[in-house]
Amino acid sequence: MATSPRALIAAVDVRDPLRADERIALLGAKRPRVALPVMTKARRSLPLLDARPIDRATRPRHAVWEITLRCDQACRHCGSRAGVERPHELTTDECLDLVRQLAELGVMEVTLIGGEAYLRPDLLDLVRAIRARGMHCTMTTGGRGLDRELARGLASAGLGSASVSIDGAEPTHDRLRSPGSHRDALAAMTALRDAGVRVTVNTQINRLSLPDLPAILETLAAHGAEAWQIMLTVAMGRAADEPDVLLQPYDLLALFPLLDALAARCDELGVRLYPGNNLGYFGPYEHRLRGTLPRGHHGSCGAGRTTLGIESDGLVKGCPSLPSDAWGGGTIRDHALADLWERAAALRYTRDRTVDDLGGFCRTCYYADTCRAGCTWTASVLFGRPGDNPYCHHRALERDREGLRERLVLRAPAPGEPFDHGMFELIVEPVPRTGAS
Amino acid sequence: MTRLEPCPHCHRHVKITEPACPFCARALAFADLAPRPAPRVRLGRAATFAFGAIAAAQSGCGTDTPRKPDAAPADASRDANTGPDADGDAAVPIYAAAPTTPPNAGDPSRG
Numbered sequence: 001m002a003t004s005p006r007a008l009i010a011a012v013d014v015r016d017p018l019r020a021d022e023r024i025a026l027l028g029a030k031r032p033r034v035a036l037p038v039m040t041k042a043r044r045s046l047p048l049l050d051a052r053p054i055d056r057a058t059r060p061r062h063a064v065w066e067i068t069l070r071c072d073q074a075c076r077h078c079g080s081r082a083g084v085e086r087p088h089e090l091t092t093d094e095c096l097d098l099v100r101q102l103a104e105l106g107v108m109e110v111t112l113i114g115g116e117a118y119l120r121p122d123l124l125d126l127v128r129a130i131r132a133r134g135m136h137c138t139m140t141t142g143g144r145g146l147d148r149e150l151a152r153g154l155a156s157a158g159l160g161s162a163s164v165s166i167d168g169a170e171p172t173h174d175r176l177r178s179p180g181s182h183r184d185a186l187a188a189m190t191a192l193r194d195a196g197v198r199v200t201v202n203t204q205i206n207r208l209s210l211p212d213l214p215a216i217l218e219t220l221a222a223h224g225a226e227a228w229q230i231m232l233t234v235a236m237g238r239a240a241d242e243p244d245v246l247l248q249p250y251d252l253l254a255l256f257p258l259l260d261a262l263a264a265r266c267d268e269l270g271v272r273l274y275p276g277n278n279l280g281y282f283g284p285y286e287h288r289l290r291g292t293l294p295r296g297h298h299g300s301c302g303a304g305r306t307t308l309g310i311e312s313d314g315l316v317k318g319c320p321s322l323p324s325d326a327w328g329g330g331t332i333r334d335h336a337l338a339d340l341w342e343r344a345a346a347l348r349y350t351r352d353r354t355v356d357d358l359g360g361f362c363r364t365c366y367y368a369d370t371c372r373a374g375c376t377w378t379a380s381v382l383f384g385r386p387g388d389n390p391y392c393h394h395r396a397l398e399r400d401r402e403g404l405r406e407r408l409v410l411r412a413p414a415p416g417e418p419f420d421h422g423m424f425e426l427i428v429e430p431v432p433r434t435g436a437s
Numbered sequence: 438m439t440r441l442e443p444c445p446h447c448h449r450h451v452k453i454t455e456p457a458c459p460f461c462a463r464a465l466a467f468a469d470l471a472p473r474p475a476p477r478v479r480l481g482r483a484a485t486f487a488f489g490a491i492a493a494a495q496s497g498c499g500t501d502t503p504r505k506p507d508a509a510p511a512d513a514s515r516d517a518n519t520g521p522d523a524d525g526d527a528a529v530p531i532y533a534a535a536p537t538t539p540p541n542a543g544d545p546s547r548g
Contacts (some may be wrong), residue, residue, distance in 0.1 A: 061479060108482075202532075231531045234531070272537075274486065276530070282449070283449070286449075292487060293485065293486065294473070296442070307530045320533070
């Protein structure tokens, strides 16, 4: 007799990575920092290289564009520490010219993010311009101030879909974001759907939200979400200030069986499950989570190959999540977008990356040639360099088979700037006999 | 880069040149696998993620769901997808919207 997806979820040992007292303490913890950040650092301006054939042949299909860093929330896991707008954000004319350049570069889809994208008064003009250039336009939002009028405006401007962030059941979500934000996010989903905008949901997975995942799925399905993107919270920005909230690499051993059961429930509910690029790699559920990709599995980081990231002052990166200073290729105020894409060393990194660029476990991994340490961002903000990514289900399984586990310990805190990070040490230790975390 | 396929026994991806699964030690026989069909046009994010389901449906051997649980038949019918632009392995950047199928997704020239 077939087992129902709900029964599969119930059968998974959804071990809370936190003890009850730890959960209560974390839910009630005060913010480590209270001041909102303002970007002050001067940006690097490195000379561009000569374009090679591979750089001219490689074209981004998807651009993720932070149109403002201004935000109406100050989420405690926000990698960009959004809140205050950047000092010199692009003007509307500069944005419209960038839309032209994105289309000419061959971008097929533009996702507008923030901060909070709707706090930029010319949002609808940008959506219309993107659509007029033949590109698909989507948006990611916390939904705090996304009312019915704005939803109707977005629909008429041609927004294809909006992804609303839901990071837990109400207590978890409101603790991570702001009081009342869970209620507002659900109201935004309703407003968008009623206006005719297709709605999806994105969820960050951490030690607070992991046990909430089954409840999140039921909630998002009840509010008409068509798809659910899930990704790990990464130790960047404000998330680096609270390392106890982050998953430990060995927590993936409990997470992935749950994801397998949730995938079955998604099928039942008609919700498409999309694992983010930092959720992997190559464990026994890879075929379940990514079986429909052209290769049937994860490949490697797409930053600078299929994806392009833009910050609100025009800085171009291979991926929107990468730290600005180390991974910014230059700004569109100084260079044409195509020149940055083809000739900036920071954007060409993944085009050239080989196994020789990897370190630690990843260098000798069975999947090294295909995976190349997965998400560049996730590893970079832990150790200050990419190439050794402990957030890997295959790796956790292999360590576990040896009776070992990997644990991250914060050794140097983040300085407190947008897209900053601390420095972590990776401890390899025997698995505790009692399963204590 | 050696092509990977899920072991039919333990579902871990293995190189198709392996005589036995390095994870469960069961014997493998991938020698007769057909090549994977490569996309003929650039695929957008939604189309990239739906590619396997589309390929499976067109070949008449897949499921009617977007995800294929147990590998073999449809997975085995696809060719390695090479080239920087065709690398459809990173379809969902973090902090981007989850892809939905755009209204024009049925037109392959639009991806």
